[in-house]
Amino acid sequence: MDFFELSCLLVITACVFYLFYRKKGERKISDFVSKFPADKIKNKPTEQVHYDVAICGAGPAGSTCAYYLAKLGWKCLILEKKKFPRDKYCGDAVCKTAIEILMDMGVYDQLIRENKAHVADSGGLVSPGGLSYIGRSKEVLGEIPAAIACKRIHLDEAIAKAAQRMGADLREEWAVNEAKFDNSAGLWTLYREGATDTFKARVLVCADGAPSRLGTQLGLITRPPDSTCSRAYVEGGTHKFKADGVVFYNKEMLPGYSALFRHPNDELNYCVYIIPGNPKVTPDDLKYWHEYLQTNDLNISRALGGEAKIERMNAASLRLGGEQVSYGHHVLIVGDAAGMIDPLTGEGIHHAMEGGKLAALFLDEAIKQGNYDEGLMKIYHQRWMNKFGFDFKWSMIFCQMMYRYPILLDASAAALKRKGDKFLAKWADIMTGRVPKIYMLKPEFSLTLGYELLRLLIARFNGQKKNENKSL
Numbered sequence: 218m219d220f221f222e223l224s225c226l227l228v229i230t231a232c233v234f235y236l237f238y239r240k241k242g243e244r245k246i247s248d249f250v251s252k253f254p255a256d257k258i259k260n261k262p263t264e265q266v267h268y269d270v271a272i273c274g275a276g277p278a279g280s281t282c283a284y285y286l287a288k289l290g291w292k293c294l295i296l297e298k299k300k301f302p303r304d305k306y307c308g309d310a311v312c313k314t315a316i317e318i319l320m321d322m323g324v325y326d327q328l329i330r331e332n333k334a335h336v337a338d339s340g341g342l343v344s345p346g347g348l349s350y351i352g353r354s355k356e357v358l359g360e361i362p363a364a365i366a367c368k369r370i371h372l373d374e375a376i377a378k379a380a381q382r383m384g385a386d387l388r389e390e391w392a393v394n395e396a397k398f399d400n401s402a403g404l405w406t407l408y409r410e411g412a413t414d415t416f417k418a419r420v421l422v423c424a425d426g427a428p429s430r431l432g433t434q435l436g437l438i439t440r441p442p443d444s445t446c447s448r449a450y451v452e453g454g455t456h457k458f459k460a461d462g463v464v465f466y467n468k469e470m471l472p473g474y475s476a477l478f479r480h481p482n483d484e485l486n487y488c489v490y491i492i493p494g495n496p497k498v499t500p501d502d503l504k505y506w507h508e509y510l511q512t513n514d515l516n517i518s519r520a521l522g523g524e525a526k527i528e529r530m531n532a533a534s535l536r537l538g539g540e541q542v543s544y545g546h547h548v549l550i551v552g553d554a555a556g557m558i559d560p561l562t563g564e565g566i567h568h569a570m571e572g573g574k575l576a577a578l579f580l581d582e583a584i585k586q587g588n589y590d591e592g593l594m595k596i597y598h599q600r601w602m603n604k605f606g607f608d609f610k611w612s613m614i615f616c617q618m619m620y621r622y623p624i625l626l627d628a629s630a631a632a633l634k635r636k637g638d639k640f641l642a643k644w645a646d647i648m649t650g651r652v653p654k655i656y657m658l659k660p661e662f663s664l665t666l667g668y669e670l671l672r673l674l675i676a677r678f679n680g681q682k683k684n685e686n687k688s689l
């Protein structure tokens with residue numbers, strides 16, 4: 218057993234212990250004394266001079282949080298620095314957990330009706346060794362698809378406007394420049410540059426994306442984002458891609474990967490995710506990999522074809538794996554700002570929305586209790602960590618395993634090929650965090666992958682023998 222394998226074993230043991238014992242010591246909201254009773258103001262928002270909650274950033278995290286807070290009857294403000302419709306560099310893959318929330322908001326039907334989202338049916342992966350499986354999901358999954366492709370210029374506006382319709386006060390072109398807390402009044406005051414208007418709120422939610430300028434300014438976020446990802450749209454009718462969504466694993470850049478995803482009107486999204494873990498591939502190399510893969514990875518270049526009209530590369534940062542702290546006195550952090558991006562996939566829309574909803578439900582209880590002390594706000598952090606955040610540790614272990622043993626991905630593609638679409642649907646649930654990554658250790662997966670791994674190793678060994686015999 219080498220050092221890496223020993224470390225993996227120790228980390229796995231530590232994680233199992235942690236999973237068993239983490240819930241101990243979690244306090245209840247009702248344990249805290251009420252300092253700012255809210256009973257009288259609920260459902261009478263206009264009588265209040267301050268907001269219950271002010272949210273900085275109207276991305277999927279902030280707007281989802283605002284939607285549910287407004288639905289619960291609280292006076293909620295969302296401040297967004299840009300004006301909708303506004304773009305956000307993204308792979309545009311919106312997976313099942315986010316789709317369920319969009320359906321609950323009534324936004325999903327609207328996007329489909331307006332031809333702003335494409336339901337992904339055929340999809341799969343190409344492994345580092347060139348094995349591939351492209352399956353179909355509609356028949357297996359029925360009503361709720363595995364994923365849709367929706368440009369963020371449409372998605373983010375639709376969610377923000379749904380929150381506004383629900384009663385949240387949305388202010389566009391309002392960039393929060395500073396937030397000051399008055400301890401005696403228990404209120405935040407929010408400022409913007411070059412203007413004198415301000416807003417007051419009991420709780421502040423930072424949903425300002427991966428760089429989280431505000432979270433950093435408040436001293437809650439203490440490190441820069443971990444990585445970066447590219448995006449380029451490919452004009453419809455100019456490429457040769459037949460599927461709806463395919464993930465391409467290139468051996469040289471593991472555990473990172475690239476993906477092609479089909480939008481309505483045959484347009485594609487081509488993006489490259491740099492995932493930390495490979496010392497030879499750093500975020501600074503993104504441009505190189507973005508260009509290298511589209512011409513030198515045979516599977517990608519074939520899918521694009523020689524005539525593809527590809528837009529210039531755009532890029533944005535990724536904050537992966539969950540922050541240590543996503544709360545403070547009268548303040549919560551949600552979405553990318555809190556690092557709610559899965560390190561295995563670089564995807565975070567679903568966690569941003571799940572986190573936003575979870576924050577709203579938590580704040581509903583906190584406002585009723587009338588207490589926003591740090592100790593109480595910590596319960597929010599424990600809740601999202603329990604729901605999906607602890608799983609990020611497993612994602613990091615899986616990333617290392619993929620990087621060190623790319624054959625595991627070949628075995629996965631072979632297993633998908635043999636087991637078909639139902640297995641692909643379960644695989645997708647693991648990859649998108651709907652079920653814990655540890656499910657990969659269930660016999661259904663581990664035995665199937667183990668079998669394929671053995672077959673590949675034997676085939677490789679026989680191939681090597683043949684070559685040796687030839688050269689003799």
Ligand SMILES: Cc1cc2nc3c(=O)[nH]c(=O)nc-3n(C[C@H](O)[C@H](O)[C@H](O)COP(=O)(O)OP(=O)(O)OC[C@H]3O[C@@H](n4cnc5c(N)ncnc54)[C@H](O)[C@@H]3O)c2cc1C
Nearest residue numbers: 274276277278298307308309310393426552553564565566
């Ligand atoms: C290139 C790329 C590809 C990706 N592909 C996928 C994918 O295919 N699927 C997936 O699930 N995830 C993907 N992700 C991750 C996904 O984009 C994020 O997880 C998601 O956007 C998180 O939403 P959010 O609301 O937390 O942050 P954001 O979407 O970044 O929203 C933050 C909002 O805050 C606003 N804001 C910032 N500062 C201020 C301020 N001071 N005052 C007021 N407003 C402010 C911003 O304008 C923005 O509207 C990708 C990321 C990148 C970079």
